[in-house]
Amino acid sequence: MQRIMIVEDDPKIAELLQSYISKYGFQVSVVKDFDKVMDTFYENRPDLVLLDINLPSYDGYYWCRQIRKESICPVIFISARIGEMDQVMALENGGDDFITKPFHAEIVLAKIRSQLRRAYGEYATKAEERVLEREGLKLFPERLELTLGNKIASLSKKEADIIESLMERYPRVAGREDLLEKLWDDQSYVDENTLNVNITRVRKKFQQLGILNAIETVRGAGYRLHVSWIKVGEE
Known part of the structure; x- marks a missing residue:
């Protein structure tokens, strides 16, 4: 519906x-x-x-x-x-x-x-849908959905952008400046805590899928995606 x-x-x-x-x-x-x-x-x-x-x-x-x-x-x-x-x-x-x-x-x-x-529907663009996958975790950027097995978490546009950056750079670190540039056109007007707040929201979306400690904070550099959920997805 x-x-x-x-x-x-x-x-x-x-x-x-x-x-x-x-x-x-x-x-x-x-x-x-x-x-x-x-x-x-x-x-x-x-x-x-x-x-x-x-x-x-x-x-x-x-x-x-x-x-x-x-x-x-x-x-x-x-x-x-x-x-x-x-x-x-x-x-x-x-x-x-x-x-x-x-x-x-x-x-x-x-x-x-x-x-x-x-x-x-019938008049929608028929371009192939993008899907990013890492260790069973799937991100559908156009749908704004994150899935693991049969579990689904709905995302905001910014949450999807953050997860996309983390998945694209995995297992490397996604730098704070890179994330800010992807999310906001003018970084000079972004409060220092704004990215932290959005990362917290993304962590909660991972928790909805039963994934804990999905994002590692790398001090002085940025954030890195963890793959410790593999066993969770296999249960």
């Missing part, structure tokens, strides 16, 4: 969309706390997001940029703004389509199906 996330601060519109879309076999989640949009995103891992522009605290452009740091899932803006510049801003901030209010629910559903086909 494909998952749709709705980010809309008008409860009547959000309820209408949720009720209508759910009837057609989609699993629909609605954001309730607009300061924690990304928490709902991480929890539900949607295949598509419906996103309003006018939201409390931060606007839809901001949240679309945050989503784009973690996922390439389709984002459809739904807004009462009808100006050409608003639509340009939506697309330039990572959106895939734009629907103006008031709208017909049938049009929303048709655009959802169209974007899902383009992203995942």
Whole structure:
């Protein structure tokens, strides 16, 4: 069942969309706390997001940029703004389509199906999927998934990038500067602890697969992947 996330601060519109879309076999989640949009995103891992522009605290452009740091899932803006510049801003901030209010629910559903086909279905790019494998551990960068045997861990984009670097360099050390360069375009604005926080998150994803001590910290150099999970995968 494909998952749709709705980010809309008008409860009547959000309820209408949720009720209508759910009837057609989609699993629909609605954001309730607009300061924690990304928490709902991480929890539900949607295949598509419906996103309003006018939201409390931060606007839809901001949240679309945050989503784009973690996922390439389709984002459809739904807004009462009808100006050409608003639509340009939506697309330039990572959106895939734009629907103006008031709208017909049938049009929303048709655009959802169209974007899902383009992203995942019959119109999706048929390029061969990349898979990195080390000692039974498999990383699927496009899916944002890490697997060991029949266990699966869902990843954010940054988590997948870190694991990809570690796997590519195994058994060598992945340097801190190399990781920072891969993850962030401008290292000068990255706090020293930012990489440490992301490494901690990656370690937790390994733990979800039953792998302990997967990443070794090499003092003064960076991080190295361990292969001590081989026995775990064989059990």
